[in-house]
Amino acid sequence: MKTxxxxxxxxxxxxxxxxxxxxxxxxxxEIMDKVYNRPAPEDQIxxxxxxxxxxxxQQRVRKLKQFIKDDGKVEKKIMFFISPADVKNTSFMNWxxxxxDKSDDxxxxxxxxxxxxxxxxxxxxxxxxxxxxxxDDLGDRKLDDDSHKLLREEKVDGVECYVxxxxxxxxxxxxxxxxxxxxxxxxxxxKKEFYDEDGEFLKTLHVEKFEKISGVWIIEKLKMxxxxxxxxxxxELSNIKVNTGVPDSKFTQRMMMRGI
Numbered sequence: 066m067k068t069x070x071x072x073x074x075x076x077x078x079x080x081x082x083x084x085x086x087x088x089x090x091x092x093x094x095e096i097m098d099k100v101y102n103r104p105a106p107e108d109q110i111x112x113x114x115x116x117x118x119x120x121x122x123q124q125r126v127r128k129l130k131q132f133i134k135d136d137g138k139v140e141k142k143i144m145f146f147i148s149p150a151d152v153k154n155t156s157f158m159n160w161x162x163x164x165x166d167k168s169d170d171x172x173x174x175x176x177x178x179x180x181x182x183x184x185x186x187x188x189x190x191x192x193x194x195x196x197x198x199x200x201d202d203l204g205d206r207k208l209d210d211d212s213h214k215l216l217r218e219e220k221v222d223g224v225e226c227y228v229x230x231x232x233x234x235x236x237x238x239x240x241x242x243x244x245x246x247x248x249x250x251x252x253x254x255x256k257k258e259f260y261d262e263d264g265e266f267l268k269t270l271h272v273e274k275f276e277k278i279s280g281v282w283i284i285e286k287l288k289m290x291x292x293x294x295x296x297x298x299x300x301e302l303s304n305i306k307v308n309t310g311v312p313d314s315k316f317t318q319r320m321m322m323r324g325i
Contacts, residue, residue, distance in 0.1 A: 093213035093229045099252040100245070101208045104281045106307035108134040113144065113302055117195055120295035127152055127194075130325050131302070134311045138163050140205060141316040145325050152194065156321040161205030169204035174321040181318045190239040197268060197289040197298040201239060210234060216244070221256055225249045240267070251282055267293055279307050 113129040128147045133140065139162055146155040153176075160170040171184035189201040211231035218227055226246040233240065241264045246256040257270040274286035286301045314320065 091215070091227075093215040093227075093231075094208070096215060096227045096229050096247055096252070097211075097213045097231065097245070098208055100247055100254050103252055105135055105140075106279060106281055106283075107136075108132070108309060108311040109283070109305065109307050110309060110311060111302040111305045113300060115194075115196060116299040116301075118297040118299070125149075125195075132311050132315050134313070134316065141313075142203075143316050143321065146194075147325075154324055155194070156324070157193070157203070158316060158318075158321055159204055160316070165207050165209060171200055171204065172318060172321065174318075179322075181321055197291045197296055198300075199239065202289075210238075211243075218249075219246075221246050221248075224255075226255065253282055253284070261293075265293070267291065274301075278305060281307070283307070 109132070111131050113131045115127040115129060117125040117127070127149065130145045130147060131142070133142045135141070139160055141158070141160050143158045144156060146152040154174075155176060156174045158172045162169070168186065171189070172181050173184060174181045184200050189204070190199055192198065193200055193203060211233050214230045214232070216228045216230050218225065220226065226248055229245050229247060230242055231245065232242045239262065241260045241262055243260070244258040245254045247254050253272065253275060255272040259267045259269070261267040268289055268291040271288045271290070272284055272286070273288055275282055275284045277283070283302070283305060285303075285305070287299070289298045289300075291297070
């Protein structure tokens with residue numbers, strides 16, 4: 066009987082060790098791969114409210130309409146500003162490619178100039194329309210543009226998360242590193258810290274609201290806080306519709322000038 070108990074205990078110890086080993090085998094890259102490749106709808110339409118908050122607490126509210134389509138090779142996104150009057154009819158378009166060797170294409174249409182301007186690689190560190198999001202933030206960074214390291218595991222709002230540090234392979238990139246908190250249950254990145262070129266803490270992105278729609282997780286509210294200039298930007302989606310058959314013709318420079 067003692068021999069049987071010893072063998073059983075040994076098996077339990079081995080099984081527990083194997084479970085711990087498997088849990089530790091997931092690398093920073095593997096975690097971020099799950100973040101980057103979470104299931105997404107084929108297309109999405111939503112209203113977007115952008116709130117800019119300065120250090121005095123004063124707010125500027127902007128209303129937009131957003132369309133997204135992903136055919137598996139290219140994810141296309143277009144935003145149209147509806148109000149207020151000073152930004153009305155401005156539009157922005159981003160094409161992100163599945164090909165890891167191809168950088169995002171981005172364009173902005175400014176009604177005052179009556180022309181579509183292509184965002185160059187040098188301009189992608191500029192802030193988008195006075196917000197705390199750069200043009201690069203609005204694109205889709207490739208997984209292997211960075212080296213990913215699992216730092217630790219900890220809870221955010223009571224939920225277990227992986228904490229992953231991502232360091233760019235390009236030394237001239239606008240951020241020296243980012244740190245992302247990834248939920249273990251659904252692999253959503255719910256918090257992300259950005260550090261500037263000098264390694265100084267710059268800003269934090271918080272995912273404040275998300276919902277499962279038609280079987281996929283959709284982020285509904287984001288807040289970006291820039292600690293260096295004490296400025297905040299909130300982006301909140303509403304009236305979200307997925308898989309409605311958004312046509313390719315929606316994502317053209319002609320449509321940017323024409324509007325919704």
